Amino acid sequence: MNTVAFNRETYQKASAELERRRGAANAKAAAFRERMLREIPRLAEIERLMALSSSKVVQAILSGGDVDAAVERIKTENLSLQVEMSMLLREHGETAVNFEPQYTCPVCQDTGTVNGKRCHCFEALLREYSCRSLSELSAMQPQSFDDLSLLFYSEKPDGRSGISPRARMREVIEYCRCYAADFDGKDVSLLLRGPTGVGKTHLSLAIAGAVMQKGYSVVYGPVQRLLHRLEKEHFGRAEGDSEEVLLNCDLLILDDVGTEFSSPFYTSALYNIINGRMLDGKPTIISTNLNQKELADRYGEAIASRITGTFQPLVCAGADVRLLKLKSSIGGN
Numbered sequence: 001m002n003t004v005a006f007n008r009e010t011y012q013k014a015s016a017e018l019e020r021r022r023g024a025a026n027a028k029a030a031a032f033r034e035r036m037l038r039e040i041p042r043l044a045e046i047e048r049l050m051a052l053s054s055s056k057v058v059q060a061i062l063s064g065g066d067v068d069a070a071v072e073r074i075k076t077e078n079l080s081l082q083v084e085m086s087m088l089l090r091e092h093g094e095t096a097v098n099f100e101p102q103y104t105c106p107v108c109q110d111t112g113t114v115n116g117k118r119c120h121c122f123e124a125l126l127r128e129y130s131c132r133s134l135s136e137l138s139a140m141q142p143q144s145f146d147d148l149s150l151l152f153y154s155e156k157p158d159g160r161s162g163i164s165p166r167a168r169m170r171e172v173i174e175y176c177r178c179y180a181a182d183f184d185g186k187d188v189s190l191l192l193r194g195p196t197g198v199g200k201t202h203l204s205l206a207i208a209g210a211v212m213q214k215g216y217s218v219v220y221g222p223v224q225r226l227l228h229r230l231e232k233e234h235f236g237r238a239e240g241d242s243e244e245v246l247l248n249c250d251l252l253i254l255d256d257v258g259t260e261f262s263s264p265f266y267t268s269a270l271y272n273i274i275n276g277r278m279l280d281g282k283p284t285i286i287s288t289n290l291n292q293k294e295l296a297d298r299y300g301e302a303i304a305s306r307i308t309g310t311f312q313p314l315v316c317a318g319a320d321v322r323l324l325k326l327k328s329s330i331g332g333n
């Protein structure tokens, strides 16, 4: 895992979440103890006796005599008090474990650091928040594979391929469903190709949702917006860590590639991201309505051959589903 620099806002959000977790665990343990002491008054006495044992040991040492024997006796007393406590708790259907705060991360006890280094739980939170802020996925409508209705795709075989749009989409949806279900961060990159409105964005968001549910970091965005943000940060007009996040997230989904404003900065940024992720073995999903020649014309052979040579192409076909849905909702067909 690369060491990633995160911006201040992401850092603050992740720290606040750790603090919330730690506070909640401590409060829960305190509430449990309070309730138990109320319900089992003998517990308070046991706690008091156990707290006395260290001063008893000191006394034994100061008073001379057989210190070892005294320490042994105190240990035995303590043990029987612990046994009594466990039995009392068990009678109440509880265990002594709950006296201790149950932290989300037992490694760092929700402090976020272990031996002066960031704990893996803190790293995971930082990645999650930076991906989220870049994607604004929370603002997007969550989509599922099940919402993709095949009814909007024609059953009439395509003149050239002999395959109907409906049959083609059934295969593409199934492929994407399995892709998301089996996702492990080392998957093949995908090229979702097809005209506007045939469900590419819906498929992308469904994959994003399913992969995120598995705990992987996902950045989804229309390529224009992602590149615009990258450009602003690059030229110092905004603070952020977009480049790091785009390169390092587990899955990057670039939607609507080819519709963005054309500029040398965008082209080279796109190449660096796609190439960088490829070298790290990280999957990227690109959706576009450009064919291979159009990709080459627009971005040059370097990017086009990178994409067509290594991405798994999935061709989405059919008429504009959004228009068909609109028509059917106003009574046409």
Ligand SMILES: [Zn+2]
Residues within 6 Å of the ligand: 105, 106, 107, 108, 109, 110, 111, 112, 113, 119, 120, 121, 122
């Ligand atoms: Zn931790």
